[in-house]
Amino acid sequence: MQQDDPYGIRPGEVAAPLPAAFDAQVYFIGRIRTPWRTRDDCPKNARESDAVCRIEVDARWATALSGIETCSHLLVLYWMHRARRDLVLQAPRHYGEPRGTFALRSPVRPNPIAASVVRLTGVDGTTLSVVGLDCLDGTPLLDLKPYFASTDAVPGAVVGWHAERSG
Amino acid sequence: MQQDDPYGIRPGEVAAPLPAAFDAQVYFIGRIRTPWRTRDDCPKNARESDAVCRIEVDARWATALSGIETCSHLLVLYWMHRARRDLVLQAPRHYGEPRGTFALRSPVRPNPIAASVVRLTGVDGTTLSVVGLDCLDGTPLLDLKPYFASTDAVPGAVVGWHAERSG
Numbered sequence: 184m185q186q187d188d189p190y191g192i193r194p195g196e197v198a199a200p201l202p203a204a205f206d207a208q209v210y211f212i213g214r215i216r217t218p219w220r221t222r223d224d225c226p227k228n229a230r231e232s233d234a235v236c237r238i239e240v241d242a243r244w245a246t247a248l249s250g251i252e253t254c255s256h257l258l259v260l261y262w263m264h265r266a267r268r269d270l271v272l273q274a275p276r277h278y279g280e281p282r283g284t285f286a287l288r289s290p291v292r293p294n295p296i297a298a299s300v301v302r303l304t305g306v307d308g309t310t311l312s313v314v315g316l317d318c319l320d321g322t323p324l325l326d327l328k329p330y331f332a333s334t335d336a337v338p339g340a341v342v343g344w345h346a347e348r349s350g
Numbered sequence: 351m352q353q354d355d356p357y358g359i360r361p362g363e364v365a366a367p368l369p370a371a372f373d374a375q376v377y378f379i380g381r382i383r384t385p386w387r388t389r390d391d392c393p394k395n396a397r398e399s400d401a402v403c404r405i406e407v408d409a410r411w412a413t414a415l416s417g418i419e420t421c422s423h424l425l426v427l428y429w430m431h432r433a434r435r436d437l438v439l440q441a442p443r444h445y446g447e448p449r450g451t452f453a454l455r456s457p458v459r460p461n462p463i464a465a466s467v468v469r470l471t472g473v474d475g476t477t478l479s480v481v482g483l484d485c486l487d488g489t490p491l492l493d494l495k496p497y498f499a500s501t502d503a504v505p506g507a508v509v510g511w512h513a514e515r516s517g
Contacts, residue, residue, distance in 0.1 A: 197413060199410055199411065199413065199414070200410070201377070202377050202410070205375035205376060205377060206375075206376060206377055206378040206429075206490065207375070207376050207378070207429055207431070207490075208372035208373075208374070208375050208376070209372060209373060209374050209375070209376060209461045209463075210368070210369050210372060210373055210435075210460050210461060211373040211374070212460050212461070228498075228500075228501055229501055230500060230501050240452075243366055243367070243369070244366065244438060244451075244452070244460065245438075246364060246366065246438040246439055246450060247366070247438035247439070247450045247451035247452045247459075247460075248450050248452055248453070249438075249439060249448075249449060249450030249453060250449040250450045250453030250454075250511045251450060251452050251453045252510075253453070253508075253509065253510025253511045253514075254453065254507075254508070254509050254510065255504075255506075255507050255508045255509075255510075256504050256507035256508075258465055260427075260461070260463055260465065262373075262374055264374070268377075271411060271412075271413040271414040271416075272413055272414070272416060281416075282416060282417040283413060283414045283415050283416030283417045283418060284411075284414035285407075285411070285414045285415050285418050285493075285494040285495070285496075286415070286416065286417035286418045286420070286421065286496055287417075287495075287496065288495055288496065288498070292414075292493060293377050293379050293411065293414075293493070294376045294377060294379070294427070294492045294493050296376075296427055296463065296492065296493055298425055298427065298465055298495065299501075300501065300502055300504055302504075315501075323373065323374075325461045325463065326452075326459060326460070326461050326463055327452040328452070328454075328455055328465065329452075329453055329454065329455065329509045329512070330504060330507045330509070331395075331455070331507070331509055331512070332504060332505050332506065332507045332508075333395075333397060334395055334396055334397050334466075334467065334482075335467055335502070335503075335504075335507070336502075336503045336504055336505045336507065337422075337423050337467055337469075337497060337499060337502075337503055338499050338503045338505055339422075339499065340421075340422050340423035340497045340498070340499045340502070340503065341420075341421070341422045341423075341499075342420065342421050342422075342496045342497070342498055343419075343420025343421065343422075344417045344420045345496070345498070347420075
């Protein structure tokens, strides 16, 4: 029993039946090392912490890191392995009112894949040092991508429900 | 036989043996409808096209879209189902010199998950209209996330190898 598991259903939350079968499969290509051992320890979002985290890429993929040291920022995809996958309406503790899963960045989603933008501060063999993660220690890594400001940065983007909420 | 399959190995490219087993599984939660039927048709990157594409979300997830209409931009994750997964060094035609897979946005990667930032122009039931995709028609959808400028936008980010290349 995980005492820090916050993934029960809260009032106002709704689950959907999951599909009968999966459609594709992923490899874990490494692990993310952070200072956070429980969900309660984790920062609410990545900008809340300046902690330097480590991304340990499996040796198998060492060559695939070639050139990554020239990137100031990366897009990191990882697998939120402890999240349930069937909620369609969620009421995160810090927001209250239930919202659709696809309007939230919650780990709870049909495919528990997180996307975080990080600043790359160092590369040592197959270990990267980065700032900007907020996940649990030991989180499985799925992918690393160069962050292109030309296509990935939209400073004027608005999440209406979030901008309008009080508090 | 796919006549438009560009996924052979080019000079300078290197493949790695794939792991013996997968680690997790994903659901396709919908399909992406674009004007592009072959890789050659696709724009080289999403900013090259103003085409309005459709994201058709499976009815099962309808409730999970609640609130998404308040977002100006979304992060879309999708599965590049026709890409090989074993290259660690790649020489894309338009770049030439081989680079590591994790320094590229190529569809060829251990987990062929793409992440694109799109502008949301409309929501009609479970169909979204968006601008900013460059993928093949019929591409399977994995996830939709609200794009938060506060954590996702880094206008000053640099991809060094790309900035320095000639042409």
